[in-house]
Amino acid sequence: MSSTMNLNIIQGDVKQRIDRWISHYPEDQKQSAVMPALRIVQEVSGGSLTNELMDQVADYLEMTPIAVYEVATFYSMYEHKPVGKHKICLCTNISCMLRGSDEILEHLEKKLGVGVGEVTPDGKFSIKKVECLGACGGAPMMMLGKEYYENLTEESIDEILDGLE
Ligand code: FES
Helix, strand or coil: CCCHHHCCCCCHHHHHHHHHHHCCCCHHHHHHHHHHHHHHHHHHCCCCCCHHHHHHHHHHCCCCHHHHHHHHHHCCCCCCCCCCCEEEEEECCHHHHHCCHHHHHHHHHHHHCCCECCECCCCCEEEEEECCCCCHHHCCCEEECCEEECCCCHHHHHHHHHCCC
């Protein structure tokens, strides 16, 4: 194994966190922990997954790599390209679209100088379009980290982003 990417990430605290999830399921069902395991591995790896990392999860949970790839590519919270320190997930589904998410997206792209799927040169922000996050009553909305920000306007976007380190 030549690259540091191939070092085993499932050890120490990461292993403990995954094991805690595995303990929630019957002994022969440890693959049920695949979603939290991927989330933990992604989080400690700077916000995105690689094939090597997904293979390690597969190995640890005794799953086939393809079964892990299927989960990791189906759900939008998993990333397969580098993301910014602050990952902006803007909902562009119907309620948010009707309440101006297109204009919010345009503002974000102009403000940050990057498009959807890109990271700002300082590594601080990335923009992602996502499907409905279940906060339609507060449309247009975005998720930043684990927080939801609703009823967005260009002004509130500026205020939120300018206040981040
Ligand atoms: S449509 Fe945007 S949160 Fe539901």
